[in-house]
Amino acid sequence: MRKGGSSFPDKVILSRVGGSSLDKNIVLTSFPDRLAANYSSANYIQIITPPSCATQPSNVCVPDSSAGCLYTTPLQGSTNGTGQRPALGRPPAKRRLELDITDHQYSEPAKTGRGQKAALSLKSPKAPKTPPEKTRYDTSLGLLTKKFCQLLAQSSDGVLDLNQAADILKVQKRRLYDITNVLEGVHLIKKKSKNNIQWMGCSLTSEGGPLHPDQSLGREVLELTQEERRLDELIKTCSHSVQQMTEELHNQKYAYVTYQDIRRIKSLKDQTVIAVKAPSETKLEVPDPKESLQVHLSSSQGPIDVFLCTDDSPFHNGLDVNGNHAAFLKVSQENGAGGTMDSLTVNGSSNGSVNRNDCASPTDASHSSATPMSPLTSSLSSILQQPEDQIPFVSLSPALLSDDYMLGLDDEQGISDLFDSYDLDTLPLDDLLV
Amino acid sequence: MRKGGSSFPDKVILSRVGGSSLDKNIVLTSFPDRLAANYSSANYIQIITPPSCATQPSNVCVPDSSAGCLYTTPLQGSTNGTGQRPALGRPPAKRRLELDITDHQYSEPAKTGRGQKAALSLKSPKAPKTPPEKTRYDTSLGLLTKKFCQLLAQSSDGVLDLNQAADILKVQKRRLYDITNVLEGVHLIKKKSKNNIQWMGCSLTSEGGPLHPDQSLGREVLELTQEERRLDELIKTCSHSVQQMTEELHNQKYAYVTYQDIRRIKSLKDQTVIAVKAPSETKLEVPDPKESLQVHLSSSQGPIDVFLCTDDSPFHNGLDVNGNHAAFLKVSQENGAGGTMDSLTVNGSSNGSVNRNDCASPTDASHSSATPMSPLTSSLSSILQQPEDQIPFVSLSPALLSDDYMLGLDDEQGISDLFDSYDLDTLPLDDLLV
DNA sequence: AATCCTTTCGCGCAAGGC
DNA sequence: GCCTTGCGCGAAAGGATT
Structure with a gap:
């Protein structure tokens, strides 16, 4: 059937028409004219549907604000400063060191925390109107952390300059230190050099940079604990299976x-x-x-x-x-x-x-x-x-309980070697490692 | 064979002896006397090997100081306060709000940050000797974060009471807030209730609690990138498989x-x-x-x-x-x-x-x-x-390339519905979700 | 090593939110 | 009232310079 004639169609479309739902259609298969690449241009069928039933793009979509609009307030509504704000969400946040007498909008709140310990007069509780007052939430460490991570994700190599970050996020550098210190404690981050930190990521989402498996002590303990729990579960399951198998009268003769x-x-x-x-x-x-x-x-x-x-x-x-x-x-x-x-x-x-x-x-x-x-x-x-x-x-005798396993293995062997016959490979454990 | 006689051994040990490596032995199976729990005490075989080849205990072992000696200084040496300290590491740390005039050792530095904003005189820079001065490092957020995580790991359900933690770690609760806020920002932790947070862990070591997949934005981007790559790989594989199948002459007659x-x-x-x-x-x-x-x-x-x-x-x-x-x-x-x-x-x-x-x-x-x-x-x-x-x-015509798929699906369907015949379920992708 | 500058960050006040 | 937490002071830590 190798190109028997020019009338040979090379695609099959199955269009399902159920009642009026004409927009629901299925293309079962579609394929080009194969190997003999006669058509240099790509061959494909376009399906044009009305806007109402536009198929959801299967693209990745970042839920929160994606890069570029870092200042949205995901969870809470905006504030209602002096009165003309939507009024939903939190009440207006007062005190804010920077808004002393000058009310120039978006005044860089802080730069590097350097020479700006000047004004601090008597915190004027109500700033005129325009200054986009932020709620407590807007400036919260939690939110800032998220933004910070976004920023971090932006850079391909996972390295981030703190001054730059403070600048972009418009926060005192001091706050970033709070974040970096904690993240460093969890080994999600690493101090690369002065003013520079690097993302390390969790052991699985490694990428970008020297991917030392996350070895935070705390994390490690946690993960090992989890692992232990999982293994306990597995052992229990295995024991149970074996017991079942052994008890099963039908199996007795093979024991x-x-x-x-x-x-x-x-x-x-x-x-x-x-x-x-x-x-x-x-x-x-x-x-x-x-x-x-x-x-x-x-x-x-x-x-x-x-x-x-x-x-x-x-x-x-x-x-x-x-x-x-x-x-x-x-x-x-x-x-x-x-x-x-x-x-x-x-x-x-x-x-x-x-x-x-x-x-x-x-x-x-x-x-x-x-x-x-x-x-x-x-x-x-x-x-x-x-x-x-x-x-x-x-x-064999029937029951087999977990604490009755006693093993002696070669150096090159691991516990799993003892479980070969139980086909441990099909258990979820190993699959975790992709 | 249900307890045919008292002479019935209930364990089988296979001891492999390869040359002189007598210490390498294998116990194939071992199991107690089953269901009929005659022996109330646990039955098991002990394998005693010389110290040189002691099998590594598979237990979790906390690397850093485990609870109880939380005040060691893992990375830095101790200080050399007024002169009688080890002299290695950092110079002495002075200032410490609590050590005003009284020099009672181990004075609870803070409790819950409540009524103790008293003394603050003129920081006496050199306290006599005994007061275990802490370097800046000792009280750093980073270190505290580690300790905090350890504590978190201790609890089996991953829930931790902040007051309790502050108490154990002997820090102001204020500091814990810094930690929890950041960790929450990275979704490693979740506020469970007032004074209670819960560990969420990274998406794979889920367990204990509602395991919302970690959704830190930075993390998410990374993970989605991985996912995308994996899917690309899958698509490539699938396409290849289909192509192979279609090209295979033997299959032509079924096409x-x-x-x-x-x-x-x-x-x-x-x-x-x-x-x-x-x-x-x-x-x-x-x-x-x-x-x-x-x-x-x-x-x-x-x-x-x-x-x-x-x-x-x-x-x-x-x-x-x-x-x-x-x-x-x-x-x-x-x-x-x-x-x-x-x-x-x-x-x-x-x-x-x-x-x-x-x-x-x-x-x-x-x-x-x-x-x-x-x-x-x-x-x-x-x-x-x-x-x-x-x-x-x-x-069907043979070749089938990836960009030749054109799909039209029901709203309830996903892409995977088109791949049913390829048994996508057995591919690693799904297994990641344990 | 004395001095000065910069970066890092402990710390607790006090505001915010129940 | 209590718990939570933004905030920035000022000291410590780490260079750089002389």
């Missing part, structure tokens, strides 16, 4: 881990893996490897099962406290006061590469032709009655 | 629209729909429906085809410039200087409901047993040779 599952974890590739099954209060102690290659486990609530999963031999590499098996694995059991104390020493060739693993979920395992590792523990024998070739490694 | 497709668009339900197929420069003019129910189309690059799709009769409702057909549809063709001018008037019963439509994609159409509407235009006859019952409505 186990096979040797395959473990071996499939990429980050454990070529590693000597020891699986420990123990009561929750069990203590796992790992002394500095420089001293001795040992792991101490102690439990007072029940027995500890230890399994060794090597990479090569898929069968019968399991070991437990009762039937230790491998040469380099020594498992001893001592009986302490009110508990057992096991200690074992391991040895193996290492390999440091750690990728984000694709830890196979238990459910996943049901599809694999598992080459199981049979646990030799007697206490597990009951679970061993599993269909087909899936001999479970160990089964 | 058409059937009568079914159009009728399937929910928002067009019970509407009189007119499809227009015209060159891209075609002008579509819709006068105010109050004046006349007319649509004017004009093209100078090629013929215009107009199709009427009514809801009921699936067959032969198509119309084009040459063979007009329906009573209420008048299509006239005039020959202007270098173009054609068509004008048509339509009439129909309306229906206002507009839902987010599920505009069927062209590809989708291949599965439908379409009841096609055959276009009567001669120029289209070539495309009519389609397999089976799928008589295409009109075929």
Whole structure:
């Protein structure tokens, strides 16, 4: 259909006509004559509608007064000075140092606060009329701050000269100091040099200038607090999900881990893996490897099962406290006061590469032709009655509460690495970083 | 497996041992004995590692002095008052209104600024020794702002009582007003009620309270700029995708629209729909429906085809410039200087409901047993040779550039409504709003 | 280091607004 | 009355000059 004839239209317009609302129309698609750029000029369809239904421009529009009319009074009405003002809003503001005897309009109220500590006579409470008296609101720090920010936004590099600002905003420089000091305290601003400050922006709206992530101490604390709260929420959610999943009777039969599952974890590739099954209060102690290659486990609530999963031999590499098996694995059991104390020493060739693993979920395992590792523990024998070739490694107990997570990670890993199987990436948290 | 025996361990630990890095271990899962809360005390496994590899606590830690020692001087050293001070940092700060004659240490400098405008004698420049003189910096607005923020972070709900704050920070309330006013100007804070302000935080760390997106003007401009850029990016991406899809030869055979497709668009339900197929420069003019129910189309690059799709009769409702057909549809063709001018008037019963439509994609159409509407235009006859019952409505031309979109939407609709089929929801943009 | 000038800004009075 | 806050004095801090 490549330009079969000059009569080939190249746009399709769907015009919906519902009753009298003729002005509502839809152009489904429209497109030029493509690649073969025959028409050098842009081709497009113009839709001309009556003014009444002019489509809202999707342009950004700044709500408050935009640059240029900085002196509007957004929230409050104008004043009613001596009587001829709209009368809405606040009553007239009196006292104003500058309007001493001279009543020249718009007298630069202050310049740099320099030599103008002269007049201060007896504040004439009622100035004639013209002098645009400002309400208290008009000169408020809050409003001034807004104006100041606008000004700041104006400059592309985010740098602003205070004298200039004071001039434009027609305020004493003193007031700007109030603003800059506070903003600096929140690290939204930075003193660049004498009379010059620079906008830093909040960590996300960075732009213009050295975007050091906002590090105001106060802000940081706040943000971290927020973050913490969010994480708490996430943890709660995750815990809940897991609990739900585990409680669900339908899932019970999948609640186990096979040797395959473990071996499939990429980050454990070529590693000597020891699986420990123990009561929750069990203590796992790992002394500095420089001293001795040992792991101490102690439990007072029940027995500890230890399994060794090597990479090569898929069968019968399991070991437990009762039937230790491998040469380099020594498992001893001592009986302490009110508990057992096991200690074992391991040895193996290492390999440091750690990728984000694709830890196979238990459910996943049901599809694999598992080459199981049979646990030799007697206490597990009951679970061993599993269909087909899936001999479970160990089964999971249902509930999983937040404070039961205990993690040990590589240096390169973060907490998120433990949550791979929960697909943390789809949770809102990460999306915050765009 | 519901508590089959007391020998049932309730945790599984996977200990990875890579070479000598014994301290690197992973606990795959760990969970307590669930629902049947037999153990009232918390169950968990402790991992004890040597100090050298102590895991960084994931807790929030306040960098600056945390509450309680608010009077440290983070950036500057302390003063060297009369001589016995550390001598580093700034020279001694003199003047301090409160330290008149009495030199009682830590005299509450101010309370609420109430009745304490008494002493102010002749600032005794050198106070004996003990009075912890403060440098100008110590009492600076900037520092105070930081402290203030810390305090704010302390409260979980982000609400802070000013009197309380003034009390804790040992400053006149007046100073806090300076801070709150400015912060309010930047919308980091909100006046909640008399004596109470609330933290709003930057738009992303929202939480706790009505999270009005931060609307400081300066901030807003910056954020909108970002947003604009992001949208530009999205548009570019979308355009590119569409172009790719259209150019892909494999997709060519699906590049058409059937009568079914159009009728399937929910928002067009019970509407009189007119499809227009015209060159891209075609002008579509819709006068105010109050004046006349007319649509004017004009093209100078090629013929215009107009199709009427009514809801009921699936067959032969198509119309084009040459063979007009329906009573209420008048299509006239005039020959202007270098173009054609068509004008048509339509009439129909309306229906206002507009839902987010599920505009069927062209590809989708291949599965439908379409009841096609055959276009009567001669120029289209070539495309009519389609397999089976799928008589295409009109075929698409490949390229589709961004400025070739021309949209006409209902008032209730937004631009996104046009992008439904691209599943804009899965794009990062929306995720920003958590 | 003494002097002077400029910039920064603590501070609290008193006006404004309930 | 109380809370809020504009306002500007005057001192401190930071150069610049000699």
